[in-house]
Amino acid sequence: MEKVNFYGLALSDLKSLIKNLGKEQFRAQQLFKWVYDRRIIDLEQMTNLSKDFRQELNGVLDFSLPRISSHLISVDGTQKFLFDMKDGLSVEAVLIPSDDRLTLCISSEVGCNMACKFCFTGKQKLKRRLTTAEIVGQFIQVEDVLKATEKKVSNIVFMGMGEPLDNSDEVFRVVDVLHEPFGRNFSRRKVTISTSGLVPEMWKIGASRTRLAVSLNGYDDESRSALMPINKKYPLKDLLQACREYTRTTKDRVTFEYVLLKGITDQVEHARMLHQMTKSIPCKINIIPFNEHPGSDFERPSDDQIAKFHAELMRLGTHVLLRRTMGRDIFAACGQLTSEFANKPKTMDISNSQIGGVSRVRDFSSRQFSL
Numbered sequence: 411m412e413k414v415n416f417y418g419l420a421l422s423d424l425k426s427l428i429k430n431l432g433k434e435q436f437r438a439q440q441l442f443k444w445v446y447d448r449r450i451i452d453l454e455q456m457t458n459l460s461k462d463f464r465q466e467l468n469g470v471l472d473f474s475l476p477r478i479s480s481h482l483i484s485v486d487g488t489q490k491f492l493f494d495m496k497d498g499l500s501v502e503a504v505l506i507p508s509d510d511r512l513t514l515c516i517s518s519e520v521g522c523n524m525a526c527k528f529c530f531t532g533k534q535k536l537k538r539r540l541t542t543a544e545i546v547g548q549f550i551q552v553e554d555v556l557k558a559t560e561k562k563v564s565n566i567v568f569m570g571m572g573e574p575l576d577n578s579d580e581v582f583r584v585v586d587v588l589h590e591p592f593g594r595n596f597s598r599r600k601v602t603i604s605t606s607g608l609v610p611e612m613w614k615i616g617a618s619r620t621r622l623a624v625s626l627n628g629y630d631d632e633s634r635s636a637l638m639p640i641n642k643k644y645p646l647k648d649l650l651q652a653c654r655e656y657t658r659t660t661k662d663r664v665t666f667e668y669v670l671l672k673g674i675t676d677q678v679e680h681a682r683m684l685h686q687m688t689k690s691i692p693c694k695i696n697i698i699p700f701n702e703h704p705g706s707d708f709e710r711p712s713d714d715q716i717a718k719f720h721a722e723l724m725r726l727g728t729h730v731l732l733r734r735t736m737g738r739d740i741f742a743a744c745g746q747l748t749s750e751f752a753n754k755p756k757t758m759d760i761s762n763s764q765i766g767g768v769s770r771v772r773d774f775s776s777r778q779f780s781l
């Protein structure tokens with residue numbers, strides 16, 4: 411019998427598995443506590459399970475995680491991880507520190523079919539969707555690295571590689587797994603799902619009690635369709651209606667992400683149109699100056715133009731945040747993620763860097779740095 415990866419199982423799945431082994435279902439809660447709460451995966455150490463049962467589980471459960479093949483730390487403290495999956499494909503996750511948070515930006519797919527013009531991942535066609543175990547595995551590996559610092563991830567954003575709603579069954583199972591009170595007990599309200607606008611799937615975000623972010627990037631249908639092909643299928647009228655529905659059912663506001671591209675989306679007039687378009691929806695707008703990547707057709711606006719755009723939205727009374735660019739030196743900034751790591755610019759070695767007073771978070775003797 412092929413082993414089942416533990417990290418791919420919600421508590422209800424594990425209960426069914428254990429029931430099929432003829433054991434009491436509360437054993438599933440004990441296992442969740444050992445693995446997610448205490449981070450013990452050696453079955454021999456799970457002393458509240460009988461020896462026979464531990465042996466039985468040993469033949470059934472697999473606790474393997476995606477392998478960290480590269481771990482880089484930016485001068486601003488942002489950390490980027492490259493994970494290798496069993497089939498040789500890779501994805502990235504980025505850990506972003508701020509005053510009161512430690513946010514993990516996580517990937518849901520290898521490549522992406524949405525083909526947003528400004529995004530490095532979008533240049534790679536979808537290779538495959540990640541499994542629950544592979545997504546939970548990114549989180550667990552990062553928290554294991556953090557153990558030495560006594561810090562924990564405080565927020566998760568599905569803004570890494572892939573369109574999360576294109577892999578929604580797995581993504582929402584991940585939320586269930588991490589939320590389980592017997593396990594990691596990660597609040598659903600600290601999880602943000604960012605979509606390019608897969609309108610028919612958006613209701614699931616409200617239903618899962620996670621938070622909604624929309625990658626907007628256009629001030630009308632024409633400008634958005636030119637940057638995001640999905641807008642031709644689900645135009646702004648439908649997208650904004652789905653956002654209204656989310657705010658109505660959850661009483662939460664939406665976060666709109668808006669990338670500033672020089673000469674394309676960064677004019678003061680565009681700020682006015684953006685305000686006009688979103689003003690009837692309880693929302694916050696994050697403006698993100700473009701981060702260049704190899705082969706990109708776009709440029710970052712000047713600081714002066716960024717400031718003018720920001721000031722106009724402020725003047726109009728929009729709740730707006732100018733997102734500080736993080737991790738640019740290690741190619742971990744927004745829109746710069748890809749699994750084609752080997753093709754990227756040279757960057758720094760973690761072993762020479764300092765983060766939170768820790769010069770080396772974890773020793774990966776077999777790690778291959780991307781230098």
Ligand code: SF4
Nearest residue numbers: 522524526529532572
């Ligand atoms: S921005 Fe998101 S949805 Fe668009 S191509 Fe990139 S990863 Fe895919």
